[in-house]
Amino acid sequence: MRAVLHVMGCRLNAAEGARIRGALEDAGWEVLGDDSGAADAFVLHTCAVTGAAQAEAMRRIRAASRAGIPEIVVSGCVAGVAAEADLREAGATAVVSRHAPAAPGLASLVEAALRGAVPPERLSFATTRAPVKIQDGCSFRCSYCIVPDARGEPRSRPYDAILSECSALVARGYREIVLAGVNVACWREGGRTLSSLVRAVAAVPGLARVRMGSVEPRTTEEEVVSLMGEPEAKLCPMLHYPLQSGSDRILRAMRRRYTAAQYRGAVERALARVPRLGLGADVIAGFPGETDADFEETIRLVRDYPFSNLHVFPYSERPGTPAAAMPGAVPVRVRRERARALIAIGEEKRAAFATSLAGAEADVLVERVDADGAASGWTGQYLRTRIPGRSAADAGALLRVRVLRAEGDVLLAEALSG
Numbered sequence: 573m574r575a576v577l578h579v580m581g582c583r584l585n586a587a588e589g590a591r592i593r594g595a596l597e598d599a600g601w602e603v604l605g606d607d608s609g610a611a612d613a614f615v616l617h618t619c620a621v622t623g624a625a626q627a628e629a630m631r632r633i634r635a636a637s638r639a640g641i642p643e644i645v646v647s648g649c650v651a652g653v654a655a656e657a658d659l660r661e662a663g664a665t666a667v668v669s670r671h672a673p674a675a676p677g678l679a680s681l682v683e684a685a686l687r688g689a690v691p692p693e694r695l696s697f698a699t700t701r702a703p704v705k706i707q708d709g710c711s712f713r714c715s716y717c718i719v720p721d722a723r724g725e726p727r728s729r730p731y732d733a734i735l736s737e738c739s740a741l742v743a744r745g746y747r748e749i750v751l752a753g754v755n756v757a758c759w760r761e762g763g764r765t766l767s768s769l770v771r772a773v774a775a776v777p778g779l780a781r782v783r784m785g786s787v788e789p790r791t792t793e794e795e796v797v798s799l800m801g802e803p804e805a806k807l808c809p810m811l812h813y814p815l816q817s818g819s820d821r822i823l824r825a826m827r828r829r830y831t832a833a834q835y836r837g838a839v840e841r842a843l844a845r846v847p848r849l850g851l852g853a854d855v856i857a858g859f860p861g862e863t864d865a866d867f868e869e870t871i872r873l874v875r876d877y878p879f880s881n882l883h884v885f886p887y888s889e890r891p892g893t894p895a896a897a898m899p900g901a902v903p904v905r906v907r908r909e910r911a912r913a914l915i916a917i918g919e920e921k922r923a924a925f926a927t928s929l930a931g932a933e934a935d936v937l938v939e940r941v942d943a944d945g946a947a948s949g950w951t952g953q954y955l956r957t958r959i960p961g962r963s964a965a966d967a968g969a970l971l972r973v974r975v976l977r978a979e980g981d982v983l984l985a986e987a988l989s990g
Contacts, residue, residue: 575596576614580629613678614641700949705729715827756784767792814854852882856887878925882914882917931975933988946962957973958984
């Protein structure tokens with residue numbers, strides 16, 4: 573039996589998608605790529621963060637149905653927020669969500685995978701980095717976000733299950749573990765917190781380093797930054813710290829839990845404590861009611877700090893959220909113009925950050941060695957790096973390097989070890 577598996581959306585979905593693939597293969601299914609022709613089943617793990625993402629999921633369901641694929645299983649966030657009747661009308665034969673009852677057959681395999689019942693040796697990823705799901709759900713209820721409806725209240729994956737999966741992945745050659753979740757700061761088990769989990773994961777024999785997903789402002793960012801100063805925690809010096817807006821008025825409308833001043837304070841403390849910190853942020857341009865003055869406040873905040881990874885999104889109405897019904901819609905043309913302006917600033921800042929590393933030492937996790945003998949991998953700050961004069965044996969190695977120069981946002985370096 574052959575199944576096409578398509579995974580949409582975020583890093584958490586990627587981790588879940590690997591679990592779905594592993595469950596299918598463990599049950600004897602051959603998992604195909606999207607363009608593999610005829611198949612006996614289609615499994616779609618969906619994203620619903622925007623209305624456009626949900627529309628794309630519905631399009632894929634209809635396309636699979638028109639192609640005559642007899643079994644179409646839908647999971648993920650769209651399965652959690654769309655009416656089951658609408659999904660079935662589009663062509664889904666089974667829907668896997670926290671609302672739907674357990675389904676037999678292929679759907680039961682998908683459901684079991686999302687609960688965690690997958691042999692770790694069945695998980696596979698395309699790089700030396702492996703995302704590991706530690707948490708699901710969120711209760712923050714930002715006015716633009718549908719995820720709490722799709723995924724429910726925060727739930728922490730068991731400590732022992734996380735460590736068991738990490739150990740199995742490292743034993744199979746993965747060198748970096750990426751801790752993924754909807755809101756990773758919410759992870760708890762008894763008296764254990766996110767910090768204790770990071771330390772335990774870092775202690776897995778053979779693991780080179782740990783990378784953290786996004787950390788929501790005013791949650792555990794201080795703990796995370798403190799961990800970056802502990803060599804034994806092996807935590808990458810990269811803080812992805814969602815901003816969304818630099819305007820207090822817009823932050824209130826978004827129902828975010830901080831002010832621009834609080835965000836600035838946390839960033840300044842982090843930059844003071846971690847030399848050459850990689851700093852990432854998400855920003856929404858053109859939220860309902862955003863004026864030119866509000867947008868300028870965002871521009872000023874972004875310009876004030878050395879962001880190395882700026883993810884910019886023009887606001888997109890997400891049906892079912894409070895923001896979708898708010899007055900003061902910004903014209904789509906203006907949203908896109910504002911997003912382009914922020915993207916340009918983000919690109920400048922990423923290149924400037926890369927240039928600032930010239931002469932510094934860094935650790936690079938090598939993903940591949942090209943035909944010209946240059947190793948290619950990523951620093952802890954998530955900058956692509958090339959290291960000439962290496963051999964195929966370096967694939968998967970963590971090399972200590974000195975950065976020679978930056979070419980755009982790509983570093984050229986020489987190895988100091990290995």
